[in-house]
Amino acid sequence: MQDRPPLPADPASWAFFLDIDGTLLEHAARPDAVLVDASLLALLDRLDRATQGGLALISGRAVADIDALFAPLRLPVAGQHGIERRDAAGGLHMHPFPTQALRRAALRLRDFAACHPGLLLEDKGHNLALHYRQAPHLAHAAQEELAAIARELGEDFELQGGKLVVEIKPGGRDKGSAIEEFMGEPPFRGRVAVFVGDDLTDEYGFGVVARLGGHAVKVGPGPSAARWRLADAGAVRRWLAECAVG
């Protein structure tokens, strides 16, 4: 296990990019079953102030979903693996891609999930996630079905594996590209980039912050390119609380 990440001398010199599920919150049985507690809201609010706005959420969830979860907080956010992003000034950025083909794939996947009890389709609009957390024995069937659909959709889309989930997402965008976009804008530009995440999709973000000379922090066990390591969401929160003090 690698070391616990360092603390900033001045929290406002760092740009904090945080994954949500498995990082700030433990994974739930269903993505709609997570609950953001008051202590997490207070912590993020404190960190946002201490960093003078240098805090953004980077998730596979849709931005509207994230806003609902974290209300009344309204942070800069990248959703659906970098397809949609709200910058620190409140500007919305959407990356275009062929939507009709994905709508047809969504219908096909809905039927597939209906025929396989325990599978859950999460239609995020621009990403389709098939969860098998409640039916791990269906992992192979779920992966095969999504691989077949991804082949039919062609090069505009790609498969993305995760913890007990497999997704189809538009190609060319990921959590790393979202972090790069934030780092080109105020108030993030010129700061030390820090990204904390727990899953395969977060490796894109780890690569980007390492290249920028920042800190990549992996949550939980498993192989990772990240330099630093925290054990679980509780450890992440304790470390962030110390960061907010500076």
Ligand SMILES: [Mg+2]
């Ligand atoms: Mg995660």
